[in-house]
Amino acid sequence: MTALARFLFGRRARLRWIHLILGGALAMPYVLVGSVVVGPVAGDADVFRSLSLQLASFALGLPLAAVTSLFPLTRPLESGVVRWLCGVAADGLAYGPARTKGEKGRTAAWFTLHLGTGGIIAGMSLAVPPFAVALIVLPFVPALRDDGRGLPGVLHHAWALALAPVAGAAMLVALAGCAAGCGALLARWAPALLGPSPGDRVAAAEARAADLAVRNRLARELHDSVGHALSAVTLQASAARRVLDTDPEFAREALAAIEDTTRRTVGELDAVLGVLRDGDAPGTAPAPTLAADLDGLLRRTRAGGLRVTSTVATDPEGLPPLVSREAYRIVQEGLSNALRHAGGQVTVALRVDMLDDHLRITVENPLRADGPHGRDGESGDTRRPGGGHGLRGIADRARLLGGAAEAGTVEGIWRLHVRLPLKGNA
Template identity: 55%
Template sequence: MLNARVLARSWAHLLLGGALLMPFFLLTSVVVGLAAPDTHVTVHLGWQLVAYGLALPLVAVAGLLRPVRPLEVAAVRALVAVPGSALADGPAGSPDARRRAAGWFLAHTALGGLVSGASLALPPAVVFLVAMPFVGPLRRSRWADQFPVLPDPPWLGPPLGLAVLATLLAAVAGAGALLARLAPALLGPTPADRLAAAERRAADLAVRNRLARELHDSVGHALSTVTLQAGAARTVLAADPDFAREALVAIEETARRAVAELDTVLGLLRDEEPGDRTPAPTLDGDLDGLLDRVRAAGVAVHLAAAPRPGALPPVVSREAYRIVQEGLSNAVRHAGRVPVRLRLAHTDEELTITVENPVPAAAARRSGGGRGLPGIAERATLLGGGASWEAAGGTWRLVATLPLAGGPR
């Protein structure tokens, strides 16, 4: 049994196809009229079919245009019983996608044109046939001249009219079902569309991972440092007020920088222009401040070597700062106020970051299952380098190597 709602939506979709065919049909009707000046194309069924046939190649060519697919997909999603996930999004980019979209556009307009013509011609005929036995003058009216043969006796008119109506409904249902079967094949994603979608998902995931690393490294480092600074200030508040005061100043400065770095990450989420965001910290410009804040928490940080200012490419300097920041955060978080040795060995080809600190036995056994160390490895890998870490002989050692010419990958 036909679903009335599905039938009505299919009919509307086919009438839309007929409307899309109309400009092409009118153009070819003019051409046919010029070729046969003594013929009334608009009232002659044979010439109308000729104009219809000539219009279809023009429709196929127009279907190759990129905007056709998203327009047709929108119509199918609104009017055809096809799962939305089976249809492609966006303009047809590849030649294969354009050919499929052109095939769909041709099928939609061709069937829509036939159904639209029948929808205009047959309902008046149905009304005439059904009313003919009850309205005698109809058999002698000008409408009767449109029928090659009138049913005789007249009481055959209503059954014949209902049969014509049923045939029209069946044609609409059949054409709608055919288009519903063709839609996934012709408007569905091509292999190139699926590859592009996978690349977009990978790019989105990379951006999300980057934002997660930035939040973890900046906010996590700030919280670890502030916690240690606050604990140190509380411990010596009565015995050494000057140190406690310095620790509070360091807490204020650390929190202020954390807010600024958080604003930078939120700017990335809001897709602001780079000039509207707080510049990301770099090893060249912000290393001294980072070490001062860690030292203010009572952690002795010894800088064994450092690159000369301006020697690092900006992207390397930025990622190196985050790696050093996370390395110091790990030392503060897991080992407490122990001496930390930081070495930044710089050559013409690469920068090697080494962070070493003594660790208690319990901390030495940790597996590194948090997010900080994998984040360091990801940063190094994106630049074409690598990172490793180990706890041996009571010492925790983190080593990251960053090529200076590798660039983001």
């Protein structure tokens, strides 16, 4: 019983009733245009004195409504109203203008259905309540019975008079039932008539995929740039603190490396955050590449106390810009991984060379004796909260360029090996 009352008189039913009343209001101009045609044809200057002529005008106006529904803003406006008043899910509706013949046909069908159903319910809402209220109060207001105007003869019987309030209440419930039923049907049919076409769904999926790709790219950039900088600065500051009294020269080099690292990272962070700010242009800091900053990256890494040997058997200047940029980030993350997990106790070997039109990047370091194998295939300990994303980012970068990345332990040596094609799918 409660569910029935909620269906007939609940908040959702009331909002859908308003939606139908709006449809009736929109139908009135078309009815007036129809009356201009029906009146002369029927020979009656005032068509609103006859219910049949009113219905004829209404029927003639609906095709006109279907034609005007081709206005580009019809579907967006109707979708917005349906979403808020009928409770239809936002992703089940299309908010752009109807472009194809199928979309225009469905929009015309919906607009005609909305105005036609709304016109009927609006007319019932105007006519039924006064009559129903009159029936409810009829036994208690003798003046309504004694004037003899407009009352059917049956209502002068005592039994009919006693049932009049029941009939009046039943008419109001029936009106609510008709409105709730029509509102529920329109809400059910709205996604089919106002919903996105297959082309709209493909476009939305492509937009979501593009947005996700941008988010993933920004996440990788932040992880590799800021993560490396924090790891490097932490070790550089720690190394400077340990040898401040015994080796001031090394401490000065570490502090200079900290200054250089933070300055570069702030520029890169500004460039990434500029993409996230709505309406702002991306920052102007250039994306680092192997050609531009490999030596600086190695110098700053060594300033933190990590022993790094490097072998570069190719000319970074000859690499395509995209490959050079992604390779820089891969080398940066490989060294960051060693900084976090190997520290200064081991020597990290970096090799960059060419083979079969592929750029090869190899980072190797012995595993620490005091730490277990790391999470997600990373070397060293597992105590760093939130770790394990670096290798995934390296694999994503390699895959997006059509290459491949491998990481794992071979005979006590942690080894990261990446192959990036110079020509291929990027």
